[in-house]
Amino acid sequence: MVSTAYAVAASVTDPEMPMLTLADLGVLREVEQCGRDVVVTITPTYSGCPAMATMRDDLVHRLSDAGFDARVVVALSPAWSSDWITEHGRQALRDHGLSAPGPAPTSGGPIPLTLMPTARLVSCPRCGSAKTELTSEFGATACKALYRCSDCREPFEHVKEI
Numbered sequence: 638m639v640s641t642a643y644a645v646a647a648s649v650t651d652p653e654m655p656m657l658t659l660a661d662l663g664v665l666r667e668v669e670q671c672g673r674d675v676v677v678t679i680t681p682t683y684s685g686c687p688a689m690a691t692m693r694d695d696l697v698h699r700l701s702d703a704g705f706d707a708r709v710v711v712a713l714s715p716a717w718s719s720d721w722i723t724e725h726g727r728q729a730l731r732d733h734g735l736s737a738p739g740p741a742p743t744s745g746g747p748i749p750l751t752l753m754p755t756a757r758l759v760s761c762p763r764c765g766s767a768k769t770e771l772t773s774e775f776g777a778t779a780c781k782a783l784y785r786c787s788d789c790r791e792p793f794e795h796v797k798e799i
Contacts, residue, residue, distance in 0.1 A: 640668065640670045641670070641703070642668050642670040642675040642677075642700060642703070642705055642707075643668040643670070645699055645700055645703045645705070646659070646660075646665055646668045646675075646677050646696055646699070646700065647659065647660035647665060647668075648660075648699070649665075649692070649695050649696050649699050650695075651664075651688065651692070652688045652691040652692065652695070653688050653777075653778050653780075654730070654733075654735070654796075656729040656730065656732070656733045657722075657726050657729055657730070658726075659679065659692060659696070660723070661722065661723045661725055661726030661729065662682070662721075662722055662726055663680075663717065663718075663720075663721025663722050663723065663726070664679045664680050664681065664682060664692065664717060664721075665677070665678075665679055666678040666679060666680050666712055670705075673704060673705050673706055674705070674706050674708075675700055675705045675706065675707045675708070676707075676708050676709075676710060677696050677700070677707060677708070677709045677710070678709075678710045678711075678712050679692060679693070679696070679709060679710075679711060679712070680711070680712050680713065680715075680716070680717045681711065681713070681717060682717050682719075682780055682799065683717070683779070683780060683799060684713070686780075688778075689711065692709075693709040693711075696709050697709060717799065718741045718799060719738040719741050719796065719797065719798045719799045720740060720741045722737070722738065722796075730762070730796060731762045734762050734763060734793055734794075735762055735781070735793065735794050735795070735796055736759050736760065736761070736762045736784065736793055736794065736795035736796065737762075737796060738795070738796045738797060738798040738799075739757065739758060739759075739798055740798065741798045741799055742798060754771050754774050754782075755774070755782075755797075757771075757782075757795065757798065759784055759795050761784075761786035761788065761789060761791065761793060762793055763786065763789055763791050763793065764786060764788055764789040764791075766786050766787065766788035766789065768786065768787035768788050769784045769785065769786050769787065770784065770785055770787060771783070771784055772784060772785050772792065776794045776795075777794065780796060780797055780799070781794040781795060781796055781797065782794070782795045782797055783795075
């Protein structure tokens with residue numbers, strides 16, 4: 638059974654990508670409800686994410702409006718992965734012209750530091766073409782990269798795999 642508090646928390650949208658709820662983005666980890674007291678656990682998409690304060694405030698306000706006394710806890714472990722974005726969330730990204738991330742990279746050891754752009758297989762969210770080119774490793778937010786489709790010539794953002 639889904640608690641009322643969970644339903645309220647799950648409906649809060651991401652401040653940087655408002656087509657996604659925190660649940661669809663995968664940052665909403667847990668909602669513990671004991672009467673009117675609620676503890677919500679969220680995990681940032683990456684350390685230093687500037688949207689975390691807004692997410693926390695939005696959760697507290699929405700839960701307060703619903704009659705709950707809410708507290709938000711940030712959990713850093715396990716680290717968030719773009720694999721946690723739900724299929725509904727991936728479709729919402731595509732519907733809004735953003736390329737959804739592919740599978741997150743895995744590593745069995747140290748991750749080498751390279752100064753080259755990350756090689757990704759990215760499809761255009763508008764026409765579906767795989768003929769795309771990176772124009773900037775950083776978009777409007779650090780979690781997105783800018784691409785252009787070679788077929789339809791439209792620019793688009795890609796949500797990075799983490």
